[in-house]
Amino acid sequence: MPAELVPGVQxxxxxxxxxxVRRGLLLTTLGKAVAWARKNSMWPATxxxxxxxxxxxxxxxxxxxxxxxxxxVFRASPRQADLxxxxxxxxxxxxxxxxxIYDQMPExxxxxxxxxxxxxxxxxxxxxxxxxxDTIVPVDVYVPGCPPRPEMLMYGILRLHEKVQRExxxx
Amino acid sequence: MTPDDLFGRLxxxxxxxxxxxxxxxxxxxxxxxxxxLAWLRDEPDLAFxxxxxxxxxxxxxxxxxxxVAYHLLSTAHGHRLRVKVGxxxxxxxxVPSVTSSYPTADWFEREVYDFFGVVxxxxxxxxxxxxxxxxxxxxxxxxEQLAGVRTRFVGASVPPPDQRGT
Numbered sequence: 001m002p003a004e005l006v007p008g009v010q011x012x013x014x015x016x017x018x019x020x021v022r023r024g025l026l027l028t029t030l031g032k033a034v035a036w037a038r039k040n041s042m043w044p045a046t047x048x049x050x051x052x053x054x055x056x057x058x059x060x061x062x063x064x065x066x067x068x069x070x071x072x073v074f075r076a077s078p079r080q081a082d083l084x085x086x087x088x089x090x091x092x093x094x095x096x097x098x099x100x101i102y103d104q105m106p107e108x109x110x111x112x113x114x115x116x117x118x119x120x121x122x123x124x125x126x127x128x129x130x131x132x133x134d135t136i137v138p139v140d141v142y143v144p145g146c147p148p149r150p151e152m153l154m155y156g157i158l159r160l161h162e163k164v165q166r167e168x169x170x171x
Numbered sequence: 172m173t174p175d176d177l178f179g180r181l182x183x184x185x186x187x188x189x190x191x192x193x194x195x196x197x198x199x200x201x202x203x204x205x206x207x208l209a210w211l212r213d214e215p216d217l218a219f220x221x222x223x224x225x226x227x228x229x230x231x232x233x234x235x236x237x238x239v240a241y242h243l244l245s246t247a248h249g250h251r252l253r254v255k256v257g258x259x260x261x262x263x264x265x266v267p268s269v270t271s272s273y274p275t276a277d278w279f280e281r282e283v284y285d286f287f288g289v290v291x292x293x294x295x296x297x298x299x300x301x302x303x304x305x306x307x308x309x310x311x312x313x314x315e316q317l318a319g320v321r322t323r324f325v326g327a328s329v330p331p332p333d334q335r336g337t
Contacts, residue, residue: 092302092303092306092320092322092323092324093301093302093303095322095323095324096324099324125318125319126310126317126318126320127310127315127316127320128310130322130324131319131320131321131322132322135321135322136322136324
């Protein structure tokens with residue numbers, strides 16, 4: 001990949017450095033390189049709970065193709081995932097399950113609250129549903145919509161990518 | 172048996188029988204329930220052999236407060252009957268369980284217990300069926316909180332955003 005396409009990468013200065021770059025060398029900090037790698041190969045955990053999951057699947061399928069950002073592999077095991085897309089309404093009975101899945105994911109991990117139900121309970125303001133998944137797990141990006149179109153989910157994912165790149169540190 | 176015939180037939184046994192919109196209903200005391208259902212099931216011309224639904228309504232301020240409704244169907248004759256039982260509001264409303272004669276009542280009674288808190292005496296396994304087992308209260312009672320119920324799960328703590336690690 002050309003060095004100027006990698007965010008946060010500084011190419012060298014001076015004639016010797018330019019010669020080095022031409023030969024395939026690029027300089028950056030380790031943190032930025034790690035963040036760039038994390039950002040470009042984020043593996044979501046399968047967490048479809050309702051109709052939002054259909055849009056999430058559509059985003060992963062051919063027409064929209066999350067594979068463009070290295071995200072097409074939805075992992076069935078939380079041990080192999082670093083992003084949880086909570087797609088749909090979370091019932092009170094599901095809350096401990098969701099938290100356990102989150103706890104089983106290795107660090108670093110991120111959460112997208114997809115759709116208005118996961119974000120705030122949506123139209124289900126009653127005893128059955130959790131009024132916002134952020135009462136159970138920390139949420140990085142909220143995607144509104146009922147359900148959000150795949151473009152909206154992809155926009156949320158790209159904003160999350162920006163956040164991951166910006167953090168750019170090793171934890 | 173047509174609803175009119177059924178109405179006339181049941182009037183010979185029960186005092187409170189209602190025919191409205193082509194549907195026959197009868198109201199009973201809880202202590203009469205088991206005997207009445209056994210009779211309805213075993214009479215050859217009635218033969219109510221299937222309990223198709225069992226549900227409950229809550230009328231706060233009225234007495235009795237809870238009405239448990241049994242919807243019976245005769246698979247032999249094709250006629251239907253609704254049996255209603257008024258349950259007084261005490262510390263714990265109680266009705267005898269009908270699982271011994273109608274096995275379908277098992278989960279129905281658990282559901283009514285879960286949502287209304289009506290206890291069915293003699294039920295083999297009276298646990299919550301839909302809400303979490305540790306849930307407090309019975310959400311379909313009119314006196315329960317209608318909206319804005321907080322998350323009851325307490326096994327997780329989420330720090331504010333500025334105090335999170337990553």
